[in-house]
Amino acid sequence: MEEEFEFEFNEDAQNSVERYEEMIRNEDQYFFDAQAFEYIIDNYIEKNDPVKALQVIDYALNQHPYAAVFLVKQAQLLLFTNQVDRAFAALEKAEMLEPSEADIYVLRGNIYQNMDRHSEALENYEKALTLAETTDEILLQIAYVYQNMHDYENAIVYIKRSLEQNMENKDGLYELAFCYDILDKQEESIQFYQEYIDNDPYSYAAWYNLANSYHKLELFEKAIDAYDYAILIKENFASAYFNKGNALVQLDKYEEAIEVYKQTFEYEPPNADTYCAIGECYEKLEQMGEARSYYKKSVKMDPKMADAWFGIGVTLNFEERYFESLHFYKKALDLDEENADFWFAMADAHYKLGQIEESIEAYYKVVEFNPVDVEAWLDFSTVLYEQGKLVEASETMAEAIKNNPDAAELYYRMVAYMFALGKSQEGVDYLENALQIDPQKHYILFEYLPQLSNNSTIVTIISKYIK
Template identity: 75%
Template structure:
């Protein structure tokens, strides 16, 4: 007959695990109390070994058939191993033994949520809410479901309730920022975090999210102050340094931004994005060798980072090395084919290399991808005008104006083309529109056709608007 040993909960969890493993090795049968089994299961969960944990659950259920806790643990592990129907069955059995355990409804809610059956998920979370002593995690789950359903207002209401239960819930703080972001409601976001900080002045996460909200509102000085508080409370907070660097870039304080970006390296491994950001700062300071060095470090760490390849191209373009620049622009484009800025740089480089047909094609791509880029329309039409393709240049301007009816520059350029073509009445119509839109920019016309400065009709019309 097999000998039975009994192990109780007084012992050290590590001891329970050793005894359990000994039992398995000896093909023996030891008896463990419920607490010891829980410790052993948790040990394997922490070691990220669900199959072993499930094996322990089987033993535990045989020895403690009326303990709902093991059915609940089993369900959790079945969820992790993608065995949903078995998990549902285990939860049903657990509910028959102990219907008031909130974990049953939380796990069932998770299952329904993962199946996108949101109504049933909410029903279960609401049940858990009635039974749980600490409700912040359940409220967070409910908020997630509302987010998945696209109801961000509801999600915000639950996230606020979650934070009322537990001010320390970091996930809720960040999710709240995300919801305000989706609703593009940064003012309310600022208001919330300010109130929150009044109660919790040492919450680095709240200061950080406040900084992000200010950044999105374009209030970069205030954002920097908020990031500084976050850093003061947690000096190893790399993301706060990085975002502070971005805010400094927006204020065109590039040298300061470089210093702040470099500080992130003290607290986390250097990464491709930070190297790329530093490269961009050096580029803005026109220190092209330094810029290129950092862009190269960036692509070495992440060869898929299109902006860094593009940055290398920009530094070469600045040095009038257009042929080399093109190579890097195209590498960036391969990674992000629909990026209008990359196409624009390619169009410009092709033009400078005298490859006019290629430049035309690239400009066509820019305005197709970003029809609001006024400069691209002007450059595109300019190439056509230089090749004496007047009708095409006018067509391009017509399209440009259709997409950007407020842009006076386009009307002035159109006037120049129409005069060149000899359509004087049409030209004068457009001149009136241009002057009505922005009389100060009339010099654009003379940049293109200086001879018009001697045209009395035109000067009279301009004087009417600029007096």
């Protein structure tokens, strides 16, 4: 029965459109009932021809001047063609004719929302809520306004109300995940999705969002299980495969991750991100040829993929092709010039090539863009120390400690520099600090300057902390 009705509907619609176009060709005036006009207008909207649709509305309003439905459609099209003032005017007329029509207030709310006039948008949506038969979409619109106001708590309230009415609304589930993410309330989000799944165990979107929340809490095993459920329900869910691959990477399961990343290609065309992710897995497995080939596929697809350019450099560096690696690090830095990891790799390659000044310049960039990278500070000061720049090495270490006051490694290194500069009392002060933070790491001191293990003052102080 349903198919037969759809056929009649299509036939009626088609006849109406043909009659209308015949009327235009004949420059005549035919009469159409309101339903026929709606068919004709929708036909042009579907064909993405707002100008013709607006023309039909003019005819419709001539023949049916009290039908608010045409004024609402007119407002929609005027809004689509950026004629905001005229859209407002059409809605005003529609409201006078039929003040209980919810669509009037929804559309007016949309306009105010686009203009960032939040309170007026909310006022109209609230009015629409009292008039509409189904309100899940309106509740979602209200949530979007609160999001734009950065009031994510209220946004969550309205998204949940929307989902209570329509469990199938995937947009609502994703928006809710976004709000929980912004508020960093992953535990609450997990609780919500678990309750949601109890009511609707076949919602792939709920499983997917649950998995993402587990992922953000670094509960990777649980995340993988939830991604698997999402994939079980929706086999072609490429994003779930990709994120599952990311979770496997976090567990150092690189071979499995590669397989899962490759599965995305069955359900969507390969993209630069996935190629790059596969490249990183091969890099971690030290299969540098494979890694490089995937990184190259990535940049071929998207030349702005900084991580992939960098990855090519890393594979060359691994093969001790330092000079070649610099070229690719530079390409990565051209795209992302404040990336401390890229500068760190540059500094290291220059150092290995004996280009000490360039290496020092690059290290300055590393610690400027990531002052909490303890490893970088240690390497940077080592380069200075090896060049006989003892004072600069100690000044660099002082700066490092200022940025990382809880990193014992830096204090132990500073002890070595102070003793090398003949400032033994200052060295002892730094040693006391280091031992208070982490006495177990005292071996770092002797690794760096083995001769200090014969220094009785140092040995005595350490023995107070190490039983």
